[in-house]
Amino acid sequence: AQSVTQLDSHVSVSEGTPVLLRCNYSSSYSPSLFWYVQHPNKGLQLLLKYTSAATLVKGINGFEAEFKKSETSFHLTKPSAHMSDAAEYFCVVTLFSGGYNKLIFGAGTRLAVHP
Amino acid sequence: GAGVSQSPSNKVTEKGKDVELRCDPISGHTALYWYRQRLGQGLEFLIYFQGNSAPDKSGLPSDRFSAERTGESVSTLTIQRTQQEDSAVYLCASSLSIGESYEQYFGPGTRLTVT
Numbered sequence: 001a002q003s004v005t006q007l008d009s010h011v012s013v014s015e016g017t018p019v020l021l022r023c024n025y026s027s028s029y030s031p032s033l034f035w036y037v038q039h040p041n042k043g044l045q046l047l048l049k050y051t052s053a054a055t056l057v058k059g060i061n062g063f064e065a066e067f068k069k070s071e072t073s074f075h076l077t078k079p080s081a082h083m084s085d086a087a088e089y090f091c092v093v094t095l096f097s098g099g100y101n102k103l104i105f106g107a108g109t110r111l112a113v114h115p
Numbered sequence: 116g117a118g119v120s121q122s123p124s125n126k127v128t129e130k131g132k133d134v135e136l137r138c139d140p141i142s143g144h145t146a147l148y149w150y151r152q153r154l155g156q157g158l159e160f161l162i163y164f165q166g167n168s169a170p171d172k173s174g175l176p177s178d179r180f181s182a183e184r185t186g187e188s189v190s191t192l193t194i195q196r197t198q199q200e201d202s203a204v205y206l207c208a209s210s211l212s213i214g215e216s217y218e219q220y221f222g223p224g225t226r227l228t229v230t
Contacts, residue, residue, distance in 0.1 A: 102160055
């Protein structure tokens with residue numbers, strides 16, 4: 001069965017310091033993995049996706065994630081946090097069921113960025 | 116262009132009343148999805164449409180929940196005899212077609228509060 005665990009419910013960083021949001025997945029086959037961001041009062045936006053091509057995936061706004069099969073991880077990183085990065089981040093794995101790929105969401109990590 | 120829109124943005128209703136939530140997908144998107152997001156949790160899949168057909172209704176929590184879609188356009192999610200545990204944000208997404216290569220674009224959600 002497909003599942004995803006986000007290891008931190010809240011992460012707080014100072015502006016200009018690195019960001020690390022951790023995600024571990026469980027999958028019975030080679031998964032597709034995504035990171036979505038949700039800003040307050042706005043819809044979910046796709047940050048980046050891994051679909052069995054390069055293991056290091058670059059997304060929007062300077063974010064990137066590395067797929068590590070041996071560790072079943074897909075952690076999201078950014079070298080230098082910006083105030084506008086404060087939001088909720090969701091790690092997502094797909095489940096092929098019923099003829100289509102269903103998105104399975106983690107519980108989310110709320111990122112706070114302090115001046 | 117216009118994104119996915121949902122109405123109302125907020126709905127407060129009394130326990131036992133019926134509510135109807137509306138989703139307008141991006142024009143031309145054949146696939147439409149409904150999710151529920153309870154406070155502090157990730158998204159929970161409810162149902163999806165390919166055109167006006169709903170092949171997978173497995174995520175609907177109970178028979179009080181139903182959804183329909185007119186052609187490849189508007190969808191409505193109806194909750195009958197609402198209960199307090201139905202309080203959540205209901206999110207709608209659409210994609211060009213089904214399958215993992217097609218990004219799901221999310222609307223801003225409808226926040227439902229059952230008192």
